[in-house]
Amino acid sequence: MAQEHTVKAFDEDITRLRGLIAEMGGLAEVSIGEAMEALTKGNQDLANGVIARDKRIDALEAEIDRLAIRIIALRAPMADDLREVIAALKIAGVVERIGDYAKNIAKTSGKIEGRRQFEPLTLIPAMAEIATSMVHDVLTAYAARDAKMAAEIVARDDKVDAFYESIFRNFVSHMMENPATISSGAQLLFVARNIERIGDHATNVAEMVYYAATGGYLTDKEDRAGA
Amino acid sequence: MAQEHTVKAFDEDITRLRGLIAEMGGLAEVSIGEAMEALTKGNQDLANGVIARDKRIDALEAEIDRLAIRIIALRAPMADDLREVIAALKIAGVVERIGDYAKNIAKTSGKIEGRRQFEPLTLIPAMAEIATSMVHDVLTAYAARDAKMAAEIVARDDKVDAFYESIFRNFVSHMMENPATISSGAQLLFVARNIERIGDHATNVAEMVYYAATGGYLTDKEDRAGA
Numbered sequence: 001m002a003q004e005h006t007v008k009a010f011d012e013d014i015t016r017l018r019g020l021i022a023e024m025g026g027l028a029e030v031s032i033g034e035a036m037e038a039l040t041k042g043n044q045d046l047a048n049g050v051i052a053r054d055k056r057i058d059a060l061e062a063e064i065d066r067l068a069i070r071i072i073a074l075r076a077p078m079a080d081d082l083r084e085v086i087a088a089l090k091i092a093g094v095v096e097r098i099g100d101y102a103k104n105i106a107k108t109s110g111k112i113e114g115r116r117q118f119e120p121l122t123l124i125p126a127m128a129e130i131a132t133s134m135v136h137d138v139l140t141a142y143a144a145r146d147a148k149m150a151a152e153i154v155a156r157d158d159k160v161d162a163f164y165e166s167i168f169r170n171f172v173s174h175m176m177e178n179p180a181t182i183s184s185g186a187q188l189l190f191v192a193r194n195i196e197r198i199g200d201h202a203t204n205v206a207e208m209v210y211y212a213a214t215g216g217y218l219t220d221k222e223d224r225a226g227a
Numbered sequence: 228m229a230q231e232h233t234v235k236a237f238d239e240d241i242t243r244l245r246g247l248i249a250e251m252g253g254l255a256e257v258s259i260g261e262a263m264e265a266l267t268k269g270n271q272d273l274a275n276g277v278i279a280r281d282k283r284i285d286a287l288e289a290e291i292d293r294l295a296i297r298i299i300a301l302r303a304p305m306a307d308d309l310r311e312v313i314a315a316l317k318i319a320g321v322v323e324r325i326g327d328y329a330k331n332i333a334k335t336s337g338k339i340e341g342r343r344q345f346e347p348l349t350l351i352p353a354m355a356e357i358a359t360s361m362v363h364d365v366l367t368a369y370a371a372r373d374a375k376m377a378a379e380i381v382a383r384d385d386k387v388d389a390f391y392e393s394i395f396r397n398f399v400s401h402m403m404e405n406p407a408t409i410s411s412g413a414q415l416l417f418v419a420r421n422i423e424r425i426g427d428h429a430t431n432v433a434e435m436v437y438y439a440a441t442g443g444y445l446t447d448k449e450d451r452a453g454a
Contacts, residue, residue: 062444069313076303086296089313093320172410179406183399186416193417217289 010075017067017088018143024060024095025139027053029132031102032198036128038109039191040121050106057099064092080215087212091142094201094208098135101194101201108191112184120170124192127163130156131195134202138209147213153206154218160199167192237302244294244315245370251287251322252366254280256359258329259425263355265336266418267348277333284326291319307442314439318369321428321435325362328421328428335418339411347397351419354390357383358422361429365436374440380433381445387426394419 031050038047068089071077077085115121134153141149168189175185210218258277265274295316298304304312342348361380368376395416402412434445 065313069309072299072313073305073309078300082296082300086292086299086316089316090320093317168413172413175402175409175413176406179403182402182409186395186399186402186413189413189416190420193420 006075010071010077010081013067013071013075014081014084017064017071017085020060020064020067021088021091021095022139022143024057024064024092024099025135025142027057027060028095028098028102029135029139031057031099031106032128032132032135035102035105035109036125038106039112040115040125042109042112042115044110047106047109051103054099054103057096061092061096064088068092083215084212087208091205091208094205098198098201101198104194105191108187111187114181114184117178118174118181118184118188120167120174121188123163123167123170124188124195127160127167127192128195128198130160130163131198131202134160134199134206138202138205141206142209142212145209145213147210150206150209150213151218154203154210157199157203160196164192164196233302237298237304237308240294240298240302241308241311244291244298244312247287247291247294248315248318248322249366249370251284251291251319251326252362252369254284254287255322255325255329256362256366258284258326258333259355259359259362262329262332262336263352265333266339267342267352269336269339269342271337274333274336278330281326281330284323288319288323291315295319310442311439314435318432318435321432325425325428328425331421332418335414338414341408341411344405345401345408345411345415347394347401348415350390350394350397351415351422354387354394354419355422355425357387357390358425358429361387361426361433365429365432368433369436369439372436372440374437377433377436377440378445381430381437384426384430387423391419391423 031053034046035050037043038050068085071085072082075081112118112121134156137149138153140146141153171185171189171192175182207218210216258280261273262277264270265277295312298312299309302308339345339348361383364376365380367373368380398412398416398419402409437443437445
């Protein structure tokens with residue numbers, strides 16, 4: 001009876017932990033989308049909203065940390081359960097950084113001049129869409145404890161990387177032909193790089209989901225692509 | 228007697244955990260220095276060494292994760308002790324990313340053409356020196372559980388950020404005057420950004436050291452600067 005009570009309390013704690021991560025991930029996903037819109041339209045209000053939301057994301061991470069530590073201290077989980085709590089701690093840390101990248105993109109938004117003249121700008125939202133789908137799907141994989149889906153997301157990161165390489169070359173050509181756009185172009189390259197990093201971080205989360213579900217590691221990039 | 232035995236075993240585990248983090252941090256520090264030398268001199272062998280070392284850094288993180296989980300599972304640490312193990316887990320994650328930034332810089336090294344013509348290149352090692360000193364000092368603060376030193380490191384990050392802003396402007400001017408250097412210049416801007424991120428991550432570690440030592444948070448950037 002006492003043990004049943006403990007198991008139920010642990011399950012409730014874990015459900016709450018997973019709920020907080022879902023909430024945090026949802027906010028990060030919204031932030032990426034809004035940061036893109038702020039960037040392409042030069043909408044400063046939207047950019048400010050993304051910057052403000054990042055504080056909420058940070059607060060959620062701190063709440064997840066506290067809850068995870070309390071679960072470990074009070075429930076002393078073993079094996080799979082402990083692995084799940086540790087994975088939640090690490091995933092919260094990575095989602096927090098995804099929020100930071102969205103904030104960085106929102107901050108860049110105000111530094112871009114001559115949006116109309118900068119055709120390669122249209123490539124960035126397409127790249128962001130893939131990265132956002134990775135963030136979305138990795139949270140679904142986490143909620144469903146789906147190791148197979150997690151492995152698929154890891155493979156998808158190669159697309160984001162290839163997109164990034166192509167954007168880089170495209171931007172450099174454009175900047176060479178239009179030296180007046182160099183300053184804005186360099187800022188946009190950072191945006192592209194931030195999106196590439198969001199893809200990397202979604203990949204990290206996918207690896208953690210895989211680890212939490214199976215106890216095994218998806219190791220090398222080389223291996224991953226074939227996974 | 229049994230309790231004394233447990234305390235001793237826990238202390239040994241924690242000492243081993245701290246030793247692994249010191250080793251990992253030391254490797255990351257060496258990697259930043261060598262990545263800078265590879266970059267400024269165009270030394271591909273050195274760059275390859277940094278790229279190879281990153282696998283060792285990743286392996287150390289996995290080892291720290293496993294040990295931390297084992298400590299929690301076997302010793303069921305409470306309060307301060309648990310906070311210390313959790314901090315070690317998180318610090319290892321951040322040091323791993325510092326290693327990644329050094330690897331990124333090393334990879335960029337082969338993409339830079341016309342080093343001699345690129346005077347702003349000389350600014351980057353100076354910026355890297357501050358970031359490296361932050362990484363070095365934060366590991367010292369961690370080893371010494373020195374909250375005051377950790378707060379000082381957080382304040383130092385503003386210098387790295389200011390340096391970065393100045394490098395950005397300098398590079399953009401140089402690229403406008405010499406459009407042929409745009410491709411290399413954009414790569415060097417990424418290097419500068421990577422160093423700026425290393426400073427941010429050293430700051431994150433400093434916050435965790437502060438947390439592990441005091442249980443409190445160094446929160447806002449605004450607050451930090453005055454800390």
